Structures are given as C-alpha cells and as structure tokens.
Amino acid sequence: MSESVSTAEAPGAGLPPQDGGPGVFQRHWTTIVFLGPALALLAVWIVYPTIRTIIRSFYDRSGDEFVGLDNYQTLFSDDTLVTAIKNNFLWLLVVPAMVTAIGLVFAVLIERIRFSVAFKVAVFMPMAISLFAAGVIWRLMYEKDPSRGTINAGIAVVKDAVSPPGALQAAQPSTDAVEVVADGSLVLETPLEPGSVAQLGLTGIRASDVRDDAVQAVVPEPLQGGITGVVWRDFKPGGGTPGVLEEEEVGLPGVTVELRDVNGRAAYTAKTNPDGTFGFEEVEAGTYRAAIGAATFAVPYAGVSWLGERLITPAIMIAYIWVWAGFAMVVIAAGLAAIPRDLLEAARTDGANEWQVFRRITIPLLAPVLTVVFITMLIYVLKVFDIVISIAPGSVQDDANVIALAMWRTSFGGVNDFGLGSAIAVFLFLLVIPILALNIRRFRREV
Amino acid sequence: MSTAEATDARVETRAAVGEPLSARIVRFLSRTPVYLFLAFVGLLWLVPTLGLLFTSLLPASILNTTGWWEILSEPSLATFDNYRSIFDNQAITSAVWTTLWISLGATILPILVASLAAYAFAWIEFPGRDWLFLVVVGLLVVPIQMALIPIFSLYNSLGLFDTIAGLVLFHTAFGLPFAIFLLRNFFIGIPKDLLEAARIDGASELRIFFRLILPLGLPAIASLAIFQFLWVWNDLLVALTFGRETQPITVAIFSQMRQFSANIELIAPAAFVSLAIPLVVFFAFQRYFVQGLLAGSVK
Incomplete structure (x- = not known):
C-alpha cells in the first residue's frame, strides 16, 4: 500500500500543480474539496430545515400569519395530541427498561451455554427486519379471530382446555x-x-x-x-x-x-x-x-381484541420489544465477555456466593453497557413511528398515537397543518436533546 | 433463578477439565432447565417471522378460514402462487427496483462524502477544525421530523419531489453525521508515519485518501455500508413523505394495509420479499453488523 503511494509523484487529479511546498491557497482548496460536499449537504438538508421548522412552528396553518405560541398551546390541549404525548411517555417508561432487562437475562443465560448460536440468531434476527415489516408480522399475530390470529389461537387452546365451550351456546x-x-x-x-x-x-x-x-x-x-x-x-x-x-x-x-x-x-x-x-x-x-x-x-373463546383501542399500545410495545431484545442481548453479552475473570475469581475465593458475585461485581461492571443500551432505547422509543403506523389500524391510530406519528399525521396525513406539525417536530427535538447530550457526554468521558 | 444457574454453569465449566463422566452428566442435567428455557424462548422468537413466511405460502381461500399453522399439518397446501402473482404485479416489481436504487445510492453517496470529510477532520489541519467536527456530530441530535416539512416544500419547488434523487439526497444528508463521526474516529487510528511518509513522497491529499485511507478504512466502511443500506432499505417515514409514484417496497405494502385481511395474499409475500434482502445481508455480513452495532450504540 505505502509502496504504491511512495511511487506517486504526479499530483492527484483535479488538484492545481504543486510549486514546491503546498501554499496557503492550496491548503484551503484541499480542505474545501474534502469538506465541501458534506457541509453543503448538511447545511441544506439538516441545518436550514431545522431553523425553518422552528420559525414555521410560530405561524398558522397557511404560513402567512404569526400566531406566537398558539400551535404549542394546541399541542398540549388537543385530545389526540395529548394522547400521543401520554402514550409516548408510557413508551419511555416501559420499553427501554424491559428491553434492557430482557437483554441482560438473555446475555447472562447464553454466556456459558454451548449451542447458543442458534438462540442468538433467532433473537437477533428481527433487528435486520424493518420495523415496518415487523409491524406487518405482528398485525398478523394479533388478528382477533382465534382461527386466524396466532396469539389468540394460542390462548384459545389453553382456555378451551381449562373451560371447554358449553353444549348450548346461544340457547x-x-x-x-x-x-x-x-x-x-x-x-x-x-x-x-x-x-x-x-x-x-x-x-x-x-x-x-x-x-x-x-x-x-x-x-x-x-x-x-x-x-x-x-x-x-x-x-x-x-x-x-x-x-x-x-x-x-x-x-x-x-x-x-x-x-x-x-x-x-x-x-x-x-x-x-x-x-x-x-x-x-x-x-x-x-x-x-x-x-x-x-x-x-359458555360461548367459545372469541379472542382478545389486541388491535382494539384499549390494548393497542401494549400490543405494539410487545412487538417493539421483540425487535430490540436482540440488540440489547448482543451489546450486553459483549460487555459481559469483557469483564476480567480474575475479579470474579477473587470474590469467590473470598467466599462470595454466585448471586453476590453477580449482584456486587458483574452488575456494577456492566453498568456502563446497560446505560448505553438504555439510553439508545430511550432515543429510538422517543422517535417510534413505523411500527405504530403499521400495526395500528386506521380506526385506532388516535388511541395508539405517539409524538412522531402525530407529527406525520398532522403534517401529511390529510390535515396538512404545517404550523402545528412543525410545533410537534420542535417538541420532539426538545425531548431528544437532553438524552443525546447525556449520551455524548458519557461518550466523551469514556474516550 | 436463571442468573444463579448460569453462574453455576460458569463454575462448572472451570472444573470441566479431567472430570469423570458421571460429573459431566450431572452438570449437563443441572443445566437442562436453562437449555429448555432457551429453546422455548428461541422458538417463541421465531414464530412471528415463520408465521409470515407460512402465510405467504398459503392460498387466500385457506387463509380466509384458518391460520398459517394449517401448513404444519398439511404441507401439501404450500404454493408459490402468491409469489408468482406479486412478481407479475408491476407495482410490486417496480417498487423492489426503486428500493434497490434508493438503497444503493443512499449507501454509496454518504460513505464517499463522509469519508472525505472524516479524512479532513482527522488529518488535515485547518482553523476551527475540532469545533466544526463537534457541530457536525451535534447534528445527530436533529430528528428526521425536523426536516420533513421544509424539505417537502423545497422539493416541490425544485422538482425533486417524488424522485429517487430526492430520497437519496435526504438519506445521504441524515446519514452523514454518524458516518463522519465513525469514520473520523477510525481514520485517526491509522498510524501517522504512513501518512507522513506519503506526504514527504509528495503524494497529494486526494491521492493519499484514495490509495491509503480508503483501503485501510475498509472494515469501518463495511460496517457503515451495511448499516446504512439496511437503514435505507427499511425506511418508511422518508419515502412515505417524499414519494407518490416513486414507491419503495415498504410504501407499496403500506398502501395495501387499509384492507389488511383482504389483501393478505399480496401483503404477506411482498413483506417477506422486503425482509428477505436485509436478512441475506445480515447473515452474509453478520460480523460487520455486530461490530458496527457495538461501535454505533451512540447513534
């Protein structure tokens, strides 16, 4: 590799001819060639829209009239939007903790077990699938009719064994x-x-x-x-x-x-x-x-209405946890493998039992990894969209609503209120900032 | 319970060398609950995906009255008719091609642009470099939702709405902060002597970049490429916003979801096709995938 470079004498294509050492102008020119495309793309597609969205959020639907904080007021008073915010906080409360806990259990269980590869592949595979496809998959699982929906069929088998349907159902x-x-x-x-x-x-x-x-x-x-x-x-x-x-x-x-x-x-x-x-x-x-x-x-089991308004959010959460548990497992397993064995040995020699070793040594040493998984999940959960829109049928999307979905439906889903949509986007942005700031600080400390 | 058992198993493994057969059998039996539990959970995790696969193989007439498990008792029911008809379906085939073009474009372009920038951030001195790098990485904070509305208007006036180029450029821009961050951290680990030697030999920065940095950066670039490819292939939000006729497969399926049960013989095989490619990529490059995942938990 270095040989091919050392034989190079002609300047690279597109560069001005070199006259001895590189001049100031040429240095700048090179920098521009390298950085220009990236900065231009970032400026047009991220920086400009961000500023524009913030400004737009203070204007009304048509964009002509300045309305101050009206859109933000709507955000916290409109029923569907309040539901979306509440649901999203429920997501934040439940899902990252569940994913981290399940990942930890799986990682610990597979650590010393042979033939764990098959298990790892099975659990990790949903990570490669799109959240949208996962939504399609789970929509199929959640069909209400027990003769078609997988989950209700499973429940029906158990339920009919415990309490069989009566002889005269409609009498x-x-x-x-x-x-x-x-x-x-x-x-x-x-x-x-x-x-x-x-x-x-x-x-x-x-x-x-x-x-x-x-x-x-x-x-x-x-x-x-x-x-x-x-x-x-x-x-x-x-x-x-x-x-x-x-x-x-x-x-x-x-x-x-x-x-x-x-x-x-x-x-x-x-x-x-x-x-x-x-x-x-x-x-x-x-x-x-x-x-x-x-x-x-007694009528035969009719099936739980997973996609009905009451259960839709827990149902989508289950599907989401199904997707992400593999991520948590793999990251935590890597952390587990990095724990120095002699530390654990020393504790055992000192008479600690396995539970104490796990509780007092393994968990504290794993804390940074568990934090990474937890924070990563917080960020993704805050922006959850695809799986909600694909599992929740149109009729219950108001009940399953989350912030990102509310933003899209308000802006592009028929209402087309860009003012309110922008306000929702800014709200989401404001929620993401502290979490990511936390993440970057932690990262800088580690490096 | 389970954690204690696993740690027991760890102790037992240490003792495994030179132990008698009886002890080994006892050890195996004591682990059996863990094996059974894992086997059960592993199967449970596979059921949803297998359910979609089997559903896609059954004719609609069967699916109207029963579930995919019918195929387990009567494997002869399986047919590729559903797949045959979606491959005859022009809307679906063109959606697959659209997805492929968007994914390839939005993988190659950001990696090229990001590695140029990452090289500058790692190895070219210029005023305000670290400060600028921090700003670029800071853009990771911006959710896609912040850009949807202004870019929608911009695309409408530029004629980029509903084009593959529009989608590729959007994905490229939003892929950049993370790509630059990851590649810069990788490039900075390249031994300085190699670069110094090349510079003394009079190689231009572009030449160094293409001949030295890109080949050395290949492992990081590979991880990144796989992630970006899967990210774009799996996207729904961006394509749903900036596309009408230009539909990737996710949007094409989504537009059929209003009548989920009635369209199941189209939705199931199309969904399986849409996830088959990511699965192939995932299994083929599993190592890079996991590496990238471990490196990229900050995204």
Missing part, C-alpha cells in the same frame, strides 16, 4: 317461566318441592347443535320424595306453542341441571337423558329452584 328461555339471572344461568321461576315436575323449555338452538342421540322429549312422571323434569328444545318447525311440550320437539341430552336451595346454592345436580328428562331421587324437604348453570351456555 334462550322459550317463555317467561324461565329467567336468565345475572351470572348467566337459567332458572325456572316456579319454586319446586319434592314431588314437583320441572319443565325447562329452551329456544335459539341450531339443529346442528343438538346432540345426535336426542329423541322426542317427554314430561316425566312425578316422583315421590324426589324432583323430576325435562329440558327440551321448545321449537317445532312450522309453529307450535311456546312453553308446551309438543310432538317433534326433542329433548336436550347431556345438560347439567342443578337444584338450588333457598340460599341459591346448588344442592343437587343431574344430567339429562336423550329424551331430555332428569330426576333427583330422595330430595330433602324444602323449596328448590331448578337451574341450568352458566357453563352450559
């Missing part, structure tokens, strides 16, 4: 004789005593939801010292009288019927037969109410 009482009570169960209004016969007619049941073994319903005989009854589908094709058990009306087998005592406690339970009948033998004297528990009418 309703056929007459006022049966009432729906607050907990969702159906209760027969007439009190029952031993010897009574209960008739619980239900409608709103699709033929396909009736079990195959169901047969024509019958009203059972009264039972001495016991209570009997029938649960049937009180619907006859082509009409019929509600509340009356007629031909072609089938029993509802497999329904759990409860006898509730005066305190509302289920004293006895029984299952219905194929003809819909049930019976309780040897019931203690007293009055009871026949009821069908709410579990029978």
Whole structure:
C-alpha cells in the first residue's frame, strides 16, 4: 500500500500543480474539496430545515400569519395530541427498561451455554427486519379471530382446555317461566318441592347443535320424595306453542341441571337423558329452584381484541420489544465477555456466593453497557413511528398515537397543518436533546 | 433463578477439565432447565417471522378460514402462487427496483462524502477544525421530523419531489453525521508515519485518501455500508413523505394495509420479499453488523 503511494509523484487529479511546498491557497482548496460536499449537504438538508421548522412552528396553518405560541398551546390541549404525548411517555417508561432487562437475562443465560448460536440468531434476527415489516408480522399475530390470529389461537387452546365451550351456546328461555339471572344461568321461576315436575323449555338452538342421540322429549312422571323434569328444545318447525311440550320437539341430552336451595346454592345436580328428562331421587324437604348453570351456555373463546383501542399500545410495545431484545442481548453479552475473570475469581475465593458475585461485581461492571443500551432505547422509543403506523389500524391510530406519528399525521396525513406539525417536530427535538447530550457526554468521558 | 444457574454453569465449566463422566452428566442435567428455557424462548422468537413466511405460502381461500399453522399439518397446501402473482404485479416489481436504487445510492453517496470529510477532520489541519467536527456530530441530535416539512416544500419547488434523487439526497444528508463521526474516529487510528511518509513522497491529499485511507478504512466502511443500506432499505417515514409514484417496497405494502385481511395474499409475500434482502445481508455480513452495532450504540 505505502509502496504504491511512495511511487506517486504526479499530483492527484483535479488538484492545481504543486510549486514546491503546498501554499496557503492550496491548503484551503484541499480542505474545501474534502469538506465541501458534506457541509453543503448538511447545511441544506439538516441545518436550514431545522431553523425553518422552528420559525414555521410560530405561524398558522397557511404560513402567512404569526400566531406566537398558539400551535404549542394546541399541542398540549388537543385530545389526540395529548394522547400521543401520554402514550409516548408510557413508551419511555416501559420499553427501554424491559428491553434492557430482557437483554441482560438473555446475555447472562447464553454466556456459558454451548449451542447458543442458534438462540442468538433467532433473537437477533428481527433487528435486520424493518420495523415496518415487523409491524406487518405482528398485525398478523394479533388478528382477533382465534382461527386466524396466532396469539389468540394460542390462548384459545389453553382456555378451551381449562373451560371447554358449553353444549348450548346461544340457547334462550322459550317463555317467561324461565329467567336468565345475572351470572348467566337459567332458572325456572316456579319454586319446586319434592314431588314437583320441572319443565325447562329452551329456544335459539341450531339443529346442528343438538346432540345426535336426542329423541322426542317427554314430561316425566312425578316422583315421590324426589324432583323430576325435562329440558327440551321448545321449537317445532312450522309453529307450535311456546312453553308446551309438543310432538317433534326433542329433548336436550347431556345438560347439567342443578337444584338450588333457598340460599341459591346448588344442592343437587343431574344430567339429562336423550329424551331430555332428569330426576333427583330422595330430595330433602324444602323449596328448590331448578337451574341450568352458566357453563352450559359458555360461548367459545372469541379472542382478545389486541388491535382494539384499549390494548393497542401494549400490543405494539410487545412487538417493539421483540425487535430490540436482540440488540440489547448482543451489546450486553459483549460487555459481559469483557469483564476480567480474575475479579470474579477473587470474590469467590473470598467466599462470595454466585448471586453476590453477580449482584456486587458483574452488575456494577456492566453498568456502563446497560446505560448505553438504555439510553439508545430511550432515543429510538422517543422517535417510534413505523411500527405504530403499521400495526395500528386506521380506526385506532388516535388511541395508539405517539409524538412522531402525530407529527406525520398532522403534517401529511390529510390535515396538512404545517404550523402545528412543525410545533410537534420542535417538541420532539426538545425531548431528544437532553438524552443525546447525556449520551455524548458519557461518550466523551469514556474516550 | 436463571442468573444463579448460569453462574453455576460458569463454575462448572472451570472444573470441566479431567472430570469423570458421571460429573459431566450431572452438570449437563443441572443445566437442562436453562437449555429448555432457551429453546422455548428461541422458538417463541421465531414464530412471528415463520408465521409470515407460512402465510405467504398459503392460498387466500385457506387463509380466509384458518391460520398459517394449517401448513404444519398439511404441507401439501404450500404454493408459490402468491409469489408468482406479486412478481407479475408491476407495482410490486417496480417498487423492489426503486428500493434497490434508493438503497444503493443512499449507501454509496454518504460513505464517499463522509469519508472525505472524516479524512479532513482527522488529518488535515485547518482553523476551527475540532469545533466544526463537534457541530457536525451535534447534528445527530436533529430528528428526521425536523426536516420533513421544509424539505417537502423545497422539493416541490425544485422538482425533486417524488424522485429517487430526492430520497437519496435526504438519506445521504441524515446519514452523514454518524458516518463522519465513525469514520473520523477510525481514520485517526491509522498510524501517522504512513501518512507522513506519503506526504514527504509528495503524494497529494486526494491521492493519499484514495490509495491509503480508503483501503485501510475498509472494515469501518463495511460496517457503515451495511448499516446504512439496511437503514435505507427499511425506511418508511422518508419515502412515505417524499414519494407518490416513486414507491419503495415498504410504501407499496403500506398502501395495501387499509384492507389488511383482504389483501393478505399480496401483503404477506411482498413483506417477506422486503425482509428477505436485509436478512441475506445480515447473515452474509453478520460480523460487520455486530461490530458496527457495538461501535454505533451512540447513534
């Protein structure tokens, strides 16, 4: 390399001919060649717009009238913008801490484990993907319908295993004789005593939801010292009288019927037969109410509305943490590898246990690295935009709003208020400055 | 719990030399919870991306009623039809090319401009040099949002709106402060003797720059190039603001998102194409990527 340079005698292309030592003029000229393009680009694309945006933020929408601080006042009073600021502070509070903590846990776990490369690649990979593509990916994960949305499908598997959907999901009482009570169960209004016969007619049941073994319903005989009854589908094709058990009306087998005592406690339970009948033998004297528990009418899991207005911000945060955890892990792992082993050894020799070593030596030595990760995340989180606009459907963007998104929507998303948009940009700028100043000071101290 | 286990494992590793097989088995078993946990979390981290991949391979008729996991029980459902149709889709193919041109332009240009400036800041004496350098690095503070509105107006009057050149220049300018900062710090580490020797031999500054500094600076330049390329390739904000017909792939997909479910057979494969290139770049240059990441945590 240096050889090729040392053989060079002709001046570089475009330079004025050299006359002995480089003159003052030529020195300046060289400097301009090297610095000029960069300074010109920075001046036109960063410095000029920054000044222009600050000035513009004091003017109204059209840009003709000076309005002082009006735009800033709007920024702190408009509902959507206040939501954006609140949300962004929530982001600052939650996400950097979570990312740093998760990164630390991962970094510590993989440190001494073989085959950790696969894990590292899996966790780090989202870093290469755009936040926009990550948004598309998570939009897919968050679909509400459990048969399509991955997360709700996962929850549905667990939930249906714990509490399976009921046998009669949409069933309703056929007459006022049966009432729906607050907990969702159906209760027969007439009190029952031993010897009574209960008739619980239900409608709103699709033929396909009736079990195959169901047969024509019958009203059972009264039972001495016991209570009997029938649960049937009180619907006859082509009409019929509600509340009356007629031909072609089938029993509802497999329904759990409860006898509730005066305190509302289920004293006895029984299952219905194929003809819909049930019976309780040897019931203690007293009055009871026949009821069908709410579990029978439990609808299958409908899915959490992740993209609804209430959960949208946490949902986007999860996606964002998914992207950035790998960054934190890799940086912290590098910091961990740089900790001198003999320090840890010395502590162990002195009788410290592993937790103490971790808490008293590893963590303090890692502090600078953890700070870098935390501050880096603060800066990125403050400017979060792509992933919010891609995950949040248009209808909930007001609820998911953050400062950068508010700035864009105000300026380019239809409202086109450059005055207010500029004010939001300046506000964002003012928030970024202290964090980055902190970062640069820390950096200068290290160098 | 997990941290204590990992540190246990560290102690055990130290003892690993010359220990009997039984001890090794015990050590492996004591680590099993950590292995299982990591395997579980690793899979969890892969699911979203795999979900997109599998979704992109399923016909819309299937996706209307069920999720991508259907492919796991019936792999024969997989088809490249969705990909075939997006590659026949003129809007998408031209978006891919647009993305590529913007990304290449906005990688090469800032690196060239920044390394010239970084060389001046590192090795050319001129009054106010350190002060100017500080100002340039200080521009890192300026968020992109500060420039959107004035540049939008400027581009409209200059005719740069909705052009590849407009996007490239914007990305170039905003890539400069960090690039200059990183390269200057790298260049200043080049041994002074090499430069002195070249200068004594009468080499011009430009010649020194192209023949000596650029080749020696290649590792730093490579890291920077990968970062800048991925940054620009993945951009949504800038392209969404300064483009209408000139759409990179992110904007092209974004414009379909209004009807997410209805357009899924277009969105899923297009999104996968858009992230396939960064993934290839990432896996091919992983080392530079991580190096750059460690160096660049101040951005």
